[in-house]
Amino acid sequence: MSMQKLSWDQSYSVGVAELDSHHQELFKLLNHFLDLAGKDYKSEVVTEALTKMTQYACLHLDREEELLREHGYPNFAGHKEQHARYKAKTVELCMGLMAGKSDTPAEIGSFLRDWWNGHVLKNDMEYKSFLNEKGVR
Numbered sequence: 001m002s003m004q005k006l007s008w009d010q011s012y013s014v015g016v017a018e019l020d021s022h023h024q025e026l027f028k029l030l031n032h033f034l035d036l037a038g039k040d041y042k043s044e045v046v047t048e049a050l051t052k053m054t055q056y057a058c059l060h061l062d063r064e065e066e067l068l069r070e071h072g073y074p075n076f077a078g079h080k081e082q083h084a085r086y087k088a089k090t091v092e093l094c095m096g097l098m099a100g101k102s103d104t105p106a107e108i109g110s111f112l113r114d115w116w117n118g119h120v121l122k123n124d125m126e127y128k129s130f131l132n133e134k135g136v137r
């Protein structure tokens, strides 16, 4: 089974070069995980790919929050809350995967794909003009 990937194009651009490049790298790591999840790889390999993606995701979410806080983004708390829920959920998924119970890699993969697709297109997009008006590009 091969899983549908995310491919970054201008419609995902939040207008800030650093954050766009984070999202691109994230999509790459996620696609690698989706590749493995769609096949019958050893669980260590799949877990490693998920861990890598999760670590990079945390780095990105923290940096994004830093920028939003620094510039006084009005919905900072709400945005941070979304990130916090994502982090809690992925920790749970990683642990479940390592313990060999809980969701399959494919189920985890579709959750991650849908979350990132929706979060960037909807929630991240909401700060685009705000940050641009603050001169962040």
Ligand SMILES: [Fe+2]
Pocket (backbone or CB within 6 Å): 064, 079, 083, 119, 123, 124
């Ligand atoms: Fe975000």
Ligand SMILES: [Fe+2]
Pocket (backbone or CB within 6 Å): 019, 023, 060, 064, 120, 124
């Ligand atoms: Fe983001």
